[in-house]
Each structure stands twice: as structure tokens, then as C-alpha cells.
Amino acid sequence: MPINIDHIRGLFPVLHQEVNGRPLVYFDNAATTQKPLAVINALSDYYKKDNSNIHRGAHTLADRATRYYEATRGLVKSFINAKEEAEIIFTKGTTEGINLVAATFGRKFIQEGDEIIISTLEHHSNIVPWQMLCEEKGAVLKVIPINEAGELDMQAFDELLTSKTKLVSVVHVSNALGTINPVAEIIQKSHQKGAKVLLDGAQSTSHLEIDVQALDCDFMAFSAHKLYGPTGLGVLYGKREVLDAMPPYQGGGEMIKEVTFAKTTYNEIPFKFEAGTPNIGDVIAFGKALEFINETGKKAIKAYEDELLSYATEQLEQIKGFIPVGTAKNKVSVISFNINGMHPFDVGMMLDANGIAVRTGHHCTQPLMQRFGIEGTVRASFSVYNTKSEIDTLVASVSKIAKIKNK
Known part of the structure; x- marks a missing residue:
């Protein structure tokens, strides 16, 4: 229509x-999109009617808040066509999603001499975490150059990609120029070398139809506030097998199964990566933003x-x-x-x-x-x-x- x-x-x-x-x-x-009234009202209604912590309460407000919160996880799963809801982790935004991967996948799987590839088009949030990781691990950061039009030099990418490449982290759509990168090609070639791929989807999710299963990316990070939703909220998508292999990002409530002073066992995904009380009201309101996009x-x-x-x-x-x-x-x-x-x-x-x-x-x-x-x-x-x-x-x-x- x-x-x-x-x-x-x-x-x-x-x-x-x-x-x-x-x-x-x-x-x-x-920078940020404006918010439809449905999002504003949903946030207000949560605090007026349903304010309660989620997952652990037995009373009616806790049950309602939990159902509304988890309903948004289901909407996100459908929005990017993830295989299952457990692959959807709520974060503070794209920046935290990238840092989560660097701090967990990076610290466990990146070793001295390994290589990480990013591009000239990257936002600082997809540069600095990898510089920090490479400095800590003794890994090597490589950068895909661009042409005068602001497009990736894919021949140069082919030359940068080696058996030492463990991760390729690139922006799907440039925030500064609007360039849409050929991420399907990047993912396919990276996987042929055994490398995992993270997509910065902060810009692409608001403009393009996203299918993470078709793309076959290992991770995608994006923010709610660029999708007509609240600020301070984002999503990290990850394939189950990769998320299961990663250690927790933070310790605290919800990310555990059992705690003793001798040992702690961790919760299943996505809760393993959602320590503490989450941004409940904004997650619920984000559901209304996704409904607006779906309806339009x-x-x-x-x-x-x-x-x-x-x-x-x-x-x-x-x-x-x-x-x-x-x-x-x-x-x-x-x-x-x-x-x-x-x-x-x-x-x-x-x-x-x-x-x-x-x-x-x-x-x-x-x-x-x-x-x-x-x-x-x-x-x-x-x-x-x-x-x-x-x-x-x-x-x-x-x-x-x-x-x-x-x-």
C-alpha cells in the first residue's frame, strides 16, 4: 500500500x-527517529498500570509486565526473522551489543596473532572495542578501504581476508554516508575462511528488510531509538550455537541458575546475557514501534x-x-x-x-x-x-x- x-x-x-x-x-x-504516540502511551501506561519487576514475581502485575516484555522479544524475532526468541538479547543499544561480543566472544576466541577486519565506514562504536581487544590480546586489526563514492573496495577485502581472520565486523549501512554495504557477499566469503561476522545494523534495520537467517550473519546489533522506539535500548542477535559458547557479559540476577559460594551455574540464553533488572518499560514500548513499522x-x-x-x-x-x-x-x-x-x-x-x-x-x-x-x-x-x-x-x-x- x-x-x-x-x-x-x-x-x-x-x-x-x-x-x-x-x-x-x-x-x-x-541520529534518532521520532516516536509515535503509541510508543509514548505504552511507556506511560506501563508505569501507570503495570510497573513491576519481571520473570520472578508471582503476582498479577509481575505476570503482566513479563508477558508484555517477552511479547516484544517475539516481535523482534519476527522483525529480523531470527530462528528463535532465545537468540534475541536486549541491550542498552548498538554500542553495548558490539561491546558485549568483544568482551565475551572476543576474549574467549581471539588469540595473539589472530585478525579482525572492520571497514573505513565504521562508527566509533565498531572501531574502539576491537582496538581495545586487539591491544589486550595481541591481535591484528585490518581495515577495508573505500573508493571516492564511499563504497567498500571488495577486491581489497578479498586480499585482507585470510585463514587468520577470526571476526569480520562491518556496518550494514553507513550512518555518515548512507552507503549500503554488500554484506551478504562479505558474510559468505568470511564463512569460507572460518570467520564469524557481526553486522552493525543501527541504520539498516530502520530502512531495509532484514532476514538474519538468509544473510547468515553470526551477530547483528541495533538500537530501538532509530526504529521509532525509546532511547537506551537495543538488541543483539546471535546464533544460538555461538551464544551458547560465549561466557556471560555481566554477573548478577537473572543470568544465573544457581549460586553458591563455591560455584555459580549460568542461565540459558537469552537470560545469560541479561543480568539485573532490564529496561522493562522501554522494551514494552519498543513493541509498539515495531507494530507501527509492521503496519506501515x-x-x-x-x-x-x-x-x-x-x-x-x-x-x-x-x-x-x-x-x-x-x-x-x-x-x-x-x-x-x-x-x-x-x-x-x-x-x-x-x-x-x-x-x-x-x-x-x-x-x-x-x-x-x-x-x-x-x-x-x-x-x-x-x-x-x-x-x-x-x-x-x-x-x-x-x-x-x-x-x-x-x-
């Missing part, structure tokens, strides 16, 4: 306000966002002084750019004065910015509730700003 934009925009209260005397145009969706339809969302991307790209490229950064053939709805002669922060401030919210800076991808020889970019990222009319507002504002330096 085609997108009913008026209906969808009506679901998001935050969009209907003025900023600096102008109607808000929210183009910072790659992933295919319809992607088709609409692709239309916005094409329209915005065509309009912006006509502006004198507009410098696109990242021109991959296969992209999601992200446009990263600079204005000739202007700092991206200054451009962002001028856009904000017109009520337009964009992200400026290095986008937690400093090595990527260094690859292009720039400090940062202006990033406009579009979601299903954005409109061509809003893009027209962006284009008009960028055009006026560009004329300051490019007369």
Missing part, C-alpha cells in the same frame, strides 16, 4: 511544533524514503557550491554534504534558524572524515514521516546559505 503521509504524520506529536518561529523540519533521523510495511517505507532521497538529491545537486560526500549507487535516505567555503557547523546553525534540524560534524566516524580530508559534513536524513514539501524548504535554505560564499 502507498504511504498515507497525513495519517503517518498525525501519529507523531513532536512534528507539529515551531522552532525559531518556523514549522519544524526534522531531518536528523539517522517495510517495503512501503523503503519505497517512500527512496523517493524522498531521489528528489532531494536532484534538487540539492543544482545548487552552486553544494558538495556531496558519499555518492554510492546503493544508498538509504541520507545525504551528507558540505557547502564550498563554509564550516558544516555554521551551515547547521543557519538551517536551525529556519527550523530545519540536521546533524553536523564527523558523525562519530572520524577515520572516514580523514579519508575524505574533511572535518565533517552536514547530514540530512529522511524518514517515513518527512515530505517533499519539507525537502523544498531545505533546498531553499541551503541555496540561500550557499550564495553567501558562492556568488
Whole structure:
């Protein structure tokens, strides 16, 4: 079904306000998406009606909270087509998911001289944990280069991949450029060498249909807040056989079967990796975000966002002084750019004065910015509730700003 934009925009209260005397145009969706009223209400309702700790209580509130919490795990399982709910671990976000793998799988299975491969496109959260692990273990970190369009050099990847490679951890979709990486090919080639693969799905899960069984990735980490859900919540998917082989991430309640002062036996997955009281209310509210996506339809969302991307790209490229950064053939709805002669922060401030919210800076991808020889970019990222009319507002504002330096 085609997108009913008026209906969808009506679901998001935050969009209907003025900023600096102008109607808000929210183009910072790659940083975080806005939340539909159903998500906001679900969070409020949990604390009004169902607030209780889960799994261990015998009373009605505990039972309700547990059922609602575990229902979201089932929705996530279906959303990414995992084989079973036990493969879904709730975390604080993509960052914690990656760190969990580094601290458990990494410390158990990565040895001195082993190799880990990442890419130039990575967010800092998919660089720093592996640097820390390699320093601790004496392992080697290798980096897949990119071309001028912001696409992975797959020939170079083939040369980097060896029998010493134990893990390949790459972003599915670049947060800074919008590039969609050929992850199916990366996974297949990595498995041929016996390496496990982790996908950073922080951006891809909100734009693309995800099937972890078809992809055959060993891990995928992503965040709820980029999927119209609450902040401070994420998911780590892992294949059962890999998760079972990994030690716990943290010690505490829920992740145990039995504790004595002599010995502790650990719980089954996913609870082995969910120590302590979890983020119950936000998990329950995240279920409503997934229901919103399912009701709208992933295919319809992607088709609409692709239309916005094409329209915005065509309009912006006509502006004198507009410098696109990242021109991959296969992209999601992200446009990263600079204005000739202007700092991206200054451009962002001028856009904000017109009520337009964009992200400026290095986008937690400093090595990527260094690859292009720039400090940062202006990033406009579009979601299903954005409109061509809003893009027209962006284009008009960028055009006026560009004329300051490019007369």
C-alpha cells in the first residue's frame, strides 16, 4: 500500500511544533527517529498500570509486565526473522551489543596473532572495542578501504581476508554516508575462511528488510531509538550455537541458575546475557514501534524514503557550491554534504534558524572524515514521516546559505 503521509504524520506529536518561529523540519533521523504516540502511551501506561519487576514475581502485575516484555522479544524475532526468541538479547543499544561480543566472544576466541577486519565506514562504536581487544590480546586489526563514492573496495577485502581472520565486523549501512554495504557477499566469503561476522545494523534495520537467517550473519546489533522506539535500548542477535559458547557479559540476577559460594551455574540464553533488572518499560514500548513499522510495511517505507532521497538529491545537486560526500549507487535516505567555503557547523546553525534540524560534524566516524580530508559534513536524513514539501524548504535554505560564499 502507498504511504498515507497525513495519517503517518498525525501519529507523531513532536512534528507539529515551531522552532525559531518556523514549522519544524526534522531531518536528523539517522541520529534518532521520532516516536509515535503509541510508543509514548505504552511507556506511560506501563508505569501507570503495570510497573513491576519481571520473570520472578508471582503476582498479577509481575505476570503482566513479563508477558508484555517477552511479547516484544517475539516481535523482534519476527522483525529480523531470527530462528528463535532465545537468540534475541536486549541491550542498552548498538554500542553495548558490539561491546558485549568483544568482551565475551572476543576474549574467549581471539588469540595473539589472530585478525579482525572492520571497514573505513565504521562508527566509533565498531572501531574502539576491537582496538581495545586487539591491544589486550595481541591481535591484528585490518581495515577495508573505500573508493571516492564511499563504497567498500571488495577486491581489497578479498586480499585482507585470510585463514587468520577470526571476526569480520562491518556496518550494514553507513550512518555518515548512507552507503549500503554488500554484506551478504562479505558474510559468505568470511564463512569460507572460518570467520564469524557481526553486522552493525543501527541504520539498516530502520530502512531495509532484514532476514538474519538468509544473510547468515553470526551477530547483528541495533538500537530501538532509530526504529521509532525509546532511547537506551537495543538488541543483539546471535546464533544460538555461538551464544551458547560465549561466557556471560555481566554477573548478577537473572543470568544465573544457581549460586553458591563455591560455584555459580549460568542461565540459558537469552537470560545469560541479561543480568539485573532490564529496561522493562522501554522494551514494552519498543513493541509498539515495531507494530507501527509492521503496519506501515517495510517495503512501503523503503519505497517512500527512496523517493524522498531521489528528489532531494536532484534538487540539492543544482545548487552552486553544494558538495556531496558519499555518492554510492546503493544508498538509504541520507545525504551528507558540505557547502564550498563554509564550516558544516555554521551551515547547521543557519538551517536551525529556519527550523530545519540536521546533524553536523564527523558523525562519530572520524577515520572516514580523514579519508575524505574533511572535518565533517552536514547530514540530512529522511524518514517515513518527512515530505517533499519539507525537502523544498531545505533546498531553499541551503541555496540561500550557499550564495553567501558562492556568488
